[in-house]
Amino acid sequence: MVTGDVEPMSTTQRRRPELAAFLRSRRARVTPADVGMPPGFRRRTPGLRREEVAQLSGVGVTWYTWLEQGRPINASPQVLDAVARTLRLDQPEREHLYHLAEVPYEQDPPAAARAVGPEIQGVIDAVDPHPAVVYNARFDILATNRAYRDVFFTPQTANSGMGNALWTLFTVPEPACPLVFRESELPVMVATLRSSYGLHAGEPAWEDFICRLSEASPHFARLWRNGDVVPPGPRVKTFRHAAVGTMRMTSVSLSIHGLPECRIVVYQPVDEETSLRVARLRALMTQETTGTTTKNPAP
DSSP: OOOTTSOOOOHHHHHHHHHHHHHHHHHHTOOGGGGTOOOOSSOSSSSOOHHHHHHHHTSOHHHHHHHHTTOSOOOOHHHHHHHHHHTTOOHHHHHHHHHHHTOOOOOOOOOOOOOOOHHHHHHHHHTTTSOEEEEOTTOBEEEEOHHHHHHHOOHHHHTTSOSBHHHHHHHSOGGGOSBSOHHHHHHHHHHHHHHHHTTTTTOHHHHHHHHHHHHHOHHHHHHHHHOOOOOOOOEEEEEEETTTEEEEEEEEEEEOTTSTTOEEEEEEESSHHHHHHHHHHHHHHHHHHHTOOOSOOOO
C-alpha cells in the first residue's frame, strides 16, 4: 500500500535509469570493427567497452562511466553529440538520448523535399475535381493533380521558368497572373515564407532563392524587407482564368507525415457560381486534350 509519506519519483529519478539502460544497449551493438578498432582479447561481449566509447568520444572514462550509470551529472549538447556519433545513433535515437539526459534538443533543419511518392500523388489525385498541390516550405511545386493544372497552369505561368508558386506570382505580368487581389494576397504568402525561413536562414538554397526572386521582382524585395511572419492557414482567394472568368476558392493546408515542412493545399469553391465555372473550365480543358470543340466556350 502506498501511504502519504512516500514521495513520488521525480522526472530525473525516472529518466536516469532509462538513460543508463539505453546507453548500455546501444554500446553492446557497436563492435570494434564498426569503428575501426582491433577486436582484442578476453572480450566478454561483442560490443565496445566503456573506456573505448569514452576514448572515441573524447571524454573522460570516469565521466562516461557515471553517465552510463545514471548518476546526476551534467552533459552538454556537444558531448552528447560525440557519444551519439560513437554509438552510431540515428536521429530518433539521438533525440531520445537528449530527452533522457534532460538536455534541450534542437533538431537539424530538414532538407527541402523535391518530390513526393506515389502514395501522396494518389491522395491529391483522389480529391479531383478539387484542385490540389503539394508545396514545400519555399512554395516549390512538388506535385499537382489534373484539376490544379487545368485551373492554374496557363502558357504564361508555364513559361515562368520555375516550378515555384511564389516565383510565378511575382514574375508573370499581372493580366496573366491567376491570383486576383495581389496587393492583399502576396504579402500574406511572403509572410508565410518568412515563417519557414527562420529554420533555414543562411542555407545556400534558401538564400539563393530569396536573392534571385528579389532581383527578379522589386515588389517581392519590398515585402521581404517588411519582416512580417504568419503561419500557413485557410484563406479565401480569388483566381481568374481567361476561359471562365473569376473563381473564389478556399485553400486548406494539410501537413504530410514523413515529409517535413511539406503540405497538401486543396482548393474548394466557396459558392455555386465558382463550382459551375470550375466544372466548365475542366470540360473545356478535356475538350482541348481530346481534340473536340464546343460552340460556346466562353462563360
